[in-house]
Amino acid sequence: MxxxxxxxxxxxxxxxxxxxxxxxxxxxxxxxxxxxxxxxxxxxxxxxxxxxxxxxxxxxxxxxxxxxxxxxxxxxxxxxxxxxxxxxxxxxxxxxxxxxxxxxxxxxxxxxxxxxxxxxxxxxxxxxxxxxxxxxxxxxxxxxxxxxxxxxxxxxxxxxxxxxxxxxxxxxxxxxxxxxxxxxxxxxxxxFNTGIFRPLDRVAMRNKLGIEPQARLVIYVGRLVESKGLCELIEAHRRLVQRNRNLRLVLIGDGVMRERLGTLISTNGLENSVLLAGGCEPEQVAEWIAAADLLTLPSWSEGYPNVVVEAIACGRPVVATDVGGTREIIDSSNGILIPARNVDALERALDDALERSWDHTAIAAAMRRxxxxxxxxxxxxxxxxxxxxx
Structure with missing residues (x-):
């Protein structure tokens, strides 16, 4: 047939x-x-x-x-x-x-x-x-x-x-x-695309993207809209960077909130620690994930967020809100789940994830679909x- x-x-x-x-x-x-x-x-x-x-x-x-x-x-x-x-x-x-x-x-x-x-x-x-x-x-x-x-x-x-x-x-x-x-x-x-999202050399990717070896790098990938929890993320980062001057946040994507985010970053004096990287090709996203310590997705609502799958396939842990199908991807071995719209919880989880020792090889190996x-x-x-x- x-x-x-x-x-x-x-x-x-x-x-x-x-x-x-x-x-x-x-x-x-x-x-x-x-x-x-x-x-x-x-x-x-x-x-x-x-x-x-x-x-x-x-x-x-x-x-x-x-x-x-x-x-x-x-x-x-x-x-x-x-x-x-x-x-x-x-x-x-x-x-x-x-x-x-x-x-x-x-x-x-x-x-x-x-x-x-x-x-x-x-x-x-x-x-x-x-x-x-x-x-x-x-x-x-x-x-x-x-x-x-x-x-x-x-x-x-x-x-x-x-x-x-x-x-x-x-x-x-x-x-x-x-x-x-x-x-x-x-x-x-x-x-996920196994040819793109896979473990890459962290040092090489940091050299390519201009990220300092000592930096603690958190990335977000997605639309720049309020419902992705970006205001909460900026506030959590503002608090954390006061305690850790090596902390960096990169926002990858585009959206209607782009100008507002730029204002929020400058108003809080975060120009040296937050980068709006714009929209990126999948290959570039994979490079950013490899260079990062972790990925975060503090959305108010999600279906089955593919960027979480891709980050895990690259061997990186994820801090995300417990919404939609995120719980079906993240467990204690590969990330931390938090309630949505909660800056305090996001701040604690990011801090915890950055200090925790993760098995990056095991994280990547578990993602096969x-x-x-x-x-x-x-x-x-x-x-x-x-x-x-x-």
Whole structure:
């Protein structure tokens, strides 16, 4: 039997200003493309270029139809939207653009990542074409929903043939909060790129990145938004650097909080100990992880944070908040879990982790799950759903 034709819908893939954005979806699409015939539609809202009508939670830039990325067959398109005002219609409008494109591709199944509005658009399109639909939830599309987003998320989940979650905690949240079917909700956790995220020589990486041998280096990798706990991180660092002048903090990524963070750093006199490194390619992220003493992720909410997986694969311990599926990655051998939005706990945990003796080789050896594993498991679910309909 020939491999299935899968139409993959996503609003998130790596872009020029943020190479970490949607990396986990890209890696899943690439792994799945090695096993089946997959075409990816990278679908984005297109906002009016007017003051006050830009999204507040993420940097937005129109992605042109010439968008390309190695390893996947991708078509980028955008639909008109107004932040907040068009939220209830975004899925409908996006589906109208998707339906003729998918009809020409003639897929056996639609697979979408991000429940609303993109999963809803995928579901409407799949029903128009008479084929099954699977939606994958990634994090805040389950954990941070309210108002019309919550209503439409529930409707989308009720209609799909399968709901995929990246953590067991998210699966339970989808069942309890949105009425997802226990039998049709499955967990497929993320993997990591073994060719990039692996133990590297710490001294060599510090020399390359210009980090002093005596520095105690803590890094953060992710979007620069308030919900990632960055204000708490800056405050915890401010306290710690008063006791340890060799402490350094590097923030890797980009986002709407970039300017505010710059102000916060200068206001607290932290210019010599905090670096805003900007968005980095995965290879650069791996170098920073190797150079660091530890990685921290003090988020208020998470799905299954891939940067935590990548740090552990590189042999580095992690201090992170006990939210979402983070507990499914971190234990006492590879990190410390703390409550969210708690500066005191974050300060103590960072201090403790920096002083503790970690077995870096054992930390890295315990992380083995790859994106090929994710691709195989995802394909198995797709094939099962296609067989059920037939």
């Amino acid at each position: 020939s491999p299935p034709r899968i139409a993959l819908i996503t609003p998130m893939l790596p872009v020029d200003h943020d190479q970490t954005r949607g990396r986990y979806i890209y890696e899943t699409a690439r792994a799945l493309s090695r096993l089946a015939e997959v075409r990816t539609w990278f679908i984005q809202p297109r906002y009016p270029r007017l003051p006050g009508l830009s999204p507040r939670s993420f940097l937005h830039d129109d992605i042109g139809p010439d968008y390309r990325i190695e390893g996947i067959d991708v078509e980028a398109l955008s639909y008109p939207a107004i932040p907040g005002l068009s939220r209830v219609l975004n899925g409908v409008v996006a589906s109208r653009l998707l339906t003729p494109r998918l009809r020409r591709f003639a897929p056996d199944l639609v697979l979408a990542y991000w429940v609303y509005p993109d999963g809803h658009a995928a579901l409407r399109t799949a029903r128009n074409l008479g084929i099954p639909c699977i939606v994958g939830a990634r994090g805040s599309d389950i954990h941070v929903r309210s108002g019309i987003n919550a209503i439409m998320t529930r409707r989308t989940i009720a209609g799909v043939d399968r709901l995929l979650t990246v953590s067991k905690a998210m699966r339970l949240a989808a069942i309890k909060q949105f009425g997802a079917s226990e039998n049709r909700t499955l967990t497929i956790s993320n993997g 790859t994106w090929d594993d994710v691709g195989r498991e995802t394909l198995a679910v797709c094939e099962q759903v296609i067989a059920e309909q037939r």
